[in-house]
Amino acid sequence: MTSPQFDDHDLFTPEPDAVVQLRSVTVRRGAKDLIRDIDWTVRDGERWIVMGPNGAGKSTLMQVAAARMHPSVGDVGLLDEVLGEVDVFELRPRIGLSSAQLAGQVPGSETVQNAVVTAAYGVTGRWREEYELDDEGRALALIHQWGLARLARRRFDSLSEGERKRVLIARALMTDPELLLLDEPAAGLDVGGREDLVRTLSTVAADEDAPALVLVTHHLEEVPPGFTHALLLREGEVVHAGPIRETLTDEHLSAAFGLPLRVSESDGRYSAVAARR
Numbered sequence: 489m490t491s492p493q494f495d496d497h498d499l500f501t502p503e504p505d506a507v508v509q510l511r512s513v514t515v516r517r518g519a520k521d522l523i524r525d526i527d528w529t530v531r532d533g534e535r536w537i538v539m540g541p542n543g544a545g546k547s548t549l550m551q552v553a554a555a556r557m558h559p560s561v562g563d564v565g566l567l568d569e570v571l572g573e574v575d576v577f578e579l580r581p582r583i584g585l586s587s588a589q590l591a592g593q594v595p596g597s598e599t600v601q602n603a604v605v606t607a608a609y610g611v612t613g614r615w616r617e618e619y620e621l622d623d624e625g626r627a628l629a630l631i632h633q634w635g636l637a638r639l640a641r642r643r644f645d646s647l648s649e650g651e652r653k654r655v656l657i658a659r660a661l662m663t664d665p666e667l668l669l670l671d672e673p674a675a676g677l678d679v680g681g682r683e684d685l686v687r688t689l690s691t692v693a694a695d696e697d698a699p700a701l702v703l704v705t706h707h708l709e710e711v712p713p714g715f716t717h718a719l720l721l722r723e724g725e726v727v728h729a730g731p732i733r734e735t736l737t738d739e740h741l742s743a744a745f746g747l748p749l750r751v752s753e754s755d756g757r758y759s760a761v762a763a764r765r
């Protein structure tokens with residue numbers, strides 16, 4: 489009699505406090521690995537920065553962590569479930585995602601209020617769904633919380649970039665997610681808009697009841713104080729990951745961006761300039 493054959497996949501059980509757990513994850517398209525052999529664990533209460541140059545694989549990683557993309561190789565645990573063994577349509581509402589790709593899916597004619605409330609059904613435009621009063625109430629509360637009250641009835645396509653970014657974050661929070669993924673929320677903002685967003689995200693980071701957070705950015709100046717960990721990517725691979733102060737160093741950032749950088753930190757705010765040769 490032959491004994492049953494198990495490969496490693498069968499043995500994958502996410503750790504109990506892991507909100508995201510990737511084990512040896514590769515996403516391949518054609519001959520190209522968009523991300524390669526990634527091990528990464530985000531635990532309850534952690535606030536992560538994901539950073540790396542253009543094309544490093546950050547958005548691909550977010551798509552996997554949002555249960556929008558399956559790995560070609562490896563295992564993914566999300567909120568005590570395993571991708572491939574769970575109905576992603578039940579899992580996705582537990583994960584809030586804001587990204588440029590999602591912004592493109594919201595119909596321009598949709599109001600701010602509808603852009604937020606439609607997340608309750610996992611859709612981007614309002615059609616014939618009947619929303620509970622609770623849903624409408626939660627959407628309005630989020631709209632207030634994110635400083636959008638005077639814009640609630642405005643068309644999405646009439647908003648400034650900064651206003652649009654706030655709508656997408658409010659939308660991502662609509663389902664009261666256990667994990668919040670923000671893919672470049674400060675891209676395209678002016679310095680005032682960026683500073684506003686950094687301050688708000690820093691407040692969210694300090695809130696014990698807030699979900700686990702992952703923030704993708706290219707810029708150290710966009711790292712909100714209170715974020716606890718960072719992961720640096722380059723060409724689809726992890727350069728370094730761990731507690732933020734041990735990760736956002738001259739050495740690791742220079743390796744990630746492929747040029748010598750000098751990093752400074754003051755009161756939890758980071759910045760970087762090219763090192764003098």
Ligand SMILES: Nc1ncnc2c1ncn2[C@@H]1O[C@H](COP(=O)(O)OP(=O)(O)OP(=O)(O)O)[C@@H](O)[C@H]1O
Nearest residue numbers: 517520522540541542543544545546547548549706
């Ligand atoms: N479907 C696809 N087929 C082939 N290559 C792809 C596909 N999707 C993305 N890529 C490539 O994979 C790489 C990683 O893309 P990704 O969008 O994850 O990077 P990123 O770090 O988010 O980049 P950016 O900072 O520019 O937004 C890029 O080189 C991109 O061109």
